[in-house]
Amino acid sequence: MEKLNCEQAKRLDLVEYLAFLGHQPQRIKNGDYWYLSPFREERTASFKINRKLNVWYDHGCGKGGDFIDFGTLYHNCSVSELLTRMSGYQARPVLSFHPPTVSGNLSGANSRLAGEKKETTDSKIxxxxxxxxxxxxxxxxxxxxxxxxxxxxxxxxxxxxxxxxxxxxxxxxxxxxxxxxxxxxxxxxxSSPKDVTFINNRTDDVAVFEGFFSFLSFCTVNKNLTAPLSNCLVLNSLSFFEKSRLLMEQYKQVHLILDRDNAGINWTKQALQWNANKYIDRSDFYRNHKDLNQWLIHHRQSQEQRPRIGRRL
Incomplete structure (x- = not known):
């Protein structure tokens, strides 16, 4: 059997291959196919394929690329190993992925776009x-x-x-x-869907926050620095902490800037048990305060005062 070359592999349809692997899109919108990430467990689809360009992007880990980029990551193999594997692949017939039709009436079947429900009850935001x-x-x-x-x-x-x-x-x-x-x-x-927020500053470390006001406080504390800040991951809920481990593990250092309550302290301890050399507890910076924003408020100064040469996180 002749081995595929890179150009041939890049032309393989990503949507068909994910179907071959058992992954079906949760929704289709404007030619983008959204999936629950094949790289981790999640409830909200964050993995996208643009079928026209045949490229993918995973919002949860901030990675993307072509078929080869996906295959080497998914199968944890080299390019050569992937090409050998794909030489025996034949796309199976799959369901036709036509985008659902959404009419003016948002009730009933037309509103059931997985992960993107149109809320029609007064109790939903x-x-x-x-x-x-x-x-x-x-x-x-x-x-x-x-x-x-x-x-x-x-x-x-x-x-x-x-x-x-x-x-x-x-x-x-x-x-x-x-x-x-x-x-x-x-x-x-x-509002739905609930997910993390990842800010990619193209560094080899990442700072992890529980809520976005702690993240904004981090930017405020460091606003006079000329060097770029680390990448930032705002969990928006501690329920995403363990689910984000794959993303965090990709970095040399993970700076934990979680709340100093029981939940935040417990997850910080858990991460240190995973790898005490990779994960670093930065909460000592705002000790005696619930979170970084409370520390910032406590130490605030008016804009008219001379900028204080103080601590940096």
């Missing part, structure tokens, strides 16, 4: 609109949390959502699957 931050109450809230607007503007939006028939305006921090963490002074919640 429905995001209506997003735009740059401008609402005075939200800007005042950011100031109260000691987050400069120029930093919040980079990562957050002003979001309108509907809940129990009432419209609310909040600060929205988007995750990798398109959902939002939603905050204002009187509200704390999230």
């Amino acid at each position: 429905v995001v209506l609109d997003s735009r740059p931050l401008a609402d005075k109450k939200l800007l005042d809230y950011l100031q109260k949390r000691c987050i400069p607007l120029e930093i919040a503007d980079r990562f957050c939006k002003e979001v309108d959502f509907l809940l129990y028939g009432k419209k609310h305006t909040v600060i929205g921090f988007q995750n990798n699957a398109g959902g939002y963490e939603l905050r204002n002074e009187n509200f704390k919640g999230s």
Whole structure:
């Protein structure tokens, strides 16, 4: 049997090959096929194939590429080993993946797009609109949390959502699957789908945060540094900590900036048991405070004061 070359392998259809491996798309939108990641367990589809370009991207681990990139990662083998393996592969007939038709009526079968349900009940958060931050109450809230607007503007939006028939305006921090963490002074919640947020600064280490205000605080504390910050992983929920282990393990060092409550402390201890050389507990920086944002608030100074040459995280 003749061995495939790289160009032939790159032309193999990724959608058909994932079907061959037993993976079916959770939803199809604008030519993008969304899957539960074949690299880890997850509940929200974060692995995408653009079938027209025949390329993939995994939002959960920040990796992507062509068929060869996928095959070598999935099978944990060299390119040569993959080409030998694929020489005996023949695409099996698969189901036709036509995008579901969504009509004006969002009830019934047309609304059942896996991982992207159209919420129609008053008890579900429905995001209506997003735009740059401008609402005075939200800007005042950011100031109260000691987050400069120029930093919040980079990562957050002003979001309108509907809940129990009432419209609310909040600060929205988007995750990798398109959902939002939603905050204002009187509200704390999230829209579906729930997922982590990964910020890729192209470094070989990663800082891990429980919530996005700790992440924004980290950016604020280090805003005067000229060197790029580490990559950042905002879990948006500690339930994603163990699920994100594969992503974290790819880095030389993992800086843990979790809350100093029981849950955060316990997961920090768990990570240190995994690998005490890779995982580093950075919470001593904000000891005596629940999280990094509380530390920042405690040490805040007005913008009129001379910038303090102080601690850096």
